[in-house]
Amino acid sequence: MFGNRPSNNPPVDAFDGIELEIARRIDALAPELEPLLRAIGANPELGFEEHFAASEIARLLEAHGHACTVGLAGMPTALRATAGDGGPHVAILAEYDALPGLGHACGHNVIATIAVGAFLALAASVREGTVELIGCPAEESAVDGAGGKVRLIADGVFDDVDYALMAHPYDRTMVATHGSLAARGVDLLFTGRPTHAVASDDRGVNALDAAVAAYVAIGRLTDQVPSDNRINGIIPEGGDSANVIPGHARLRYRLRAPTVAAVDELLDCVVDCARNVAIAAGCEFETREYVPLYAPIDHDDELVAVARDVMAAAGLEVEPDDVSCSISSTDFGNVTQLTRAVEIGVQLAARGVALHTPEFERAANGAGAIDTALTGAQVLAVTAWRGIFARAGALHG
Numbered sequence: 001m002f003g004n005r006p007s008n009n010p011p012v013d014a015f016d017g018i019e020l021e022i023a024r025r026i027d028a029l030a031p032e033l034e035p036l037l038r039a040i041g042a043n044p045e046l047g048f049e050e051h052f053a054a055s056e057i058a059r060l061l062e063a064h065g066h067a068c069t070v071g072l073a074g075m076p077t078a079l080r081a082t083a084g085d086g087g088p089h090v091a092i093l094a095e096y097d098a099l100p101g102l103g104h105a106c107g108h109n110v111i112a113t114i115a116v117g118a119f120l121a122l123a124a125s126v127r128e129g130t131v132e133l134i135g136c137p138a139e140e141s142a143v144d145g146a147g148g149k150v151r152l153i154a155d156g157v158f159d160d161v162d163y164a165l166m167a168h169p170y171d172r173t174m175v176a177t178h179g180s181l182a183a184r185g186v187d188l189l190f191t192g193r194p195t196h197a198v199a200s201d202d203r204g205v206n207a208l209d210a211a212v213a214a215y216v217a218i219g220r221l222t223d224q225v226p227s228d229n230r231i232n233g234i235i236p237e238g239g240d241s242a243n244v245i246p247g248h249a250r251l252r253y254r255l256r257a258p259t260v261a262a263v264d265e266l267l268d269c270v271v272d273c274a275r276n277v278a279i280a281a282g283c284e285f286e287t288r289e290y291v292p293l294y295a296p297i298d299h300d301d302e303l304v305a306v307a308r309d310v311m312a313a314a315g316l317e318v319e320p321d322d323v324s325c326s327i328s329s330t331d332f333g334n335v336t337q338l339t340r341a342v343e344i345g346v347q348l349a350a351r352g353v354a355l356h357t358p359e360f361e362r363a364a365n366g367a368g369a370i371d372t373a374l375t376g377a378q379v380l381a382v383t384a385w386r387g388i389f390a391r392a393g394a395l396h397g
Contacts, residue, residue: 044098047138117377185291194247
């Protein structure tokens with residue numbers, strides 16, 4: 001760890017005065033950052049509904065003299081605060097949406113706290129150049145139309161950004177340069193003919209039967225597609241009453257593959273399979289995209305190298321640089337296709353504890369979460385300084 005917090009490996013001699021000053025600024029923010037982490041963690045909100053989280057973040061930023069715009073790109077819970085002027089223009093990204101039934105089992109309360117801490121420390125240090133915090137709603141694909149960063153991109157929020165950085169908690173510390181997957185979200189809609197389940201069942205066309213048959217058939221595709229493809233589906237709609245032949249049914253799929261071309265090919269395969277089942281069952285069939293394309297992460301090699309050096313100097317045990325990043329998919333990937341970017345991973349949970357589990361949710365709200373957040377903020381801010389601002393001579397001495 002940096003600054004004055006206890007550590008088995010205090011890296012004071014590994015950093016010059018400016019880097020250490022940034023880290024100490026973040027340590028000094030701990031009495032304000034911990035309540036933010038705890039409050040967001042205790043009040044989980046689904047995507048596009050993160051009103052409490054956005055207001056708490058804005059309140060803290062404004063307490064430090066930074067005007068915060070809440071409401072961007074048609075999303076009431078997106079936010080932005082900016083310090084400085086001109087280039088280089090660095091964006092620190094925050095996420096704060098939760099998962100249905102699991103709360104902050106992806107640690108987005110920790111992500112938000114890291115971003116706020118890093119932004120405040122850099123904002124107090126930048127002399128020439130711009131640093132901003134961009135609050136990004138609905139990263140989780142748990143709600144229709146998720147992908148807040150995709151909307152922010154379309155609205156031009158990232159047009160002037162030269163670099164984008166964020167941090168994510170995991171069960172290890174890493175800057176994984178491969179393993180992120182492109183993803184699409186699709187609903188498969190089956191329309192049959194409803195009728196009484198007994199009195200006129202011979203005149204009905206059971207949409208649920210077609211959907212179940214398609215679900216089974218699609219499940220068998222896993223034996224035929226490449227091993228790095230992922231097909232994950234649920235049956236969210238299958239009728240309203242057991243005494244009515246279901247006239248409508250819906251499957252929902254999240255499809256992942258290493259490249260955009262590969263996930264598009266997988267989508268075609270899944271849709272063709274479902275359509276053929278629908279035809280055989282006498283059902284009408286259509287598809288609907290419920291989440292836009294999430295592109296794979298394309299890390300900037302120079303920022304990756306800087307981040308790894310900063311982590312090592314901080315005494316953190318860093319995964320080898322060829323580790324595969326098992327983060328699945330994120331709309332941060334779309335940002336990385338536009339600008340130089342890096343996502344760092346900081347250890348929060350014990351090794352082997354997976355994201356999106358009750359165990360990870362407990363870690364995100366546990367006693368050690370604030371230390372992870374402070375360390376993550378320090379690594380992120382020092383990476384931004386060393387890899388970007390210092391090269392432009394843009395920090396106060």
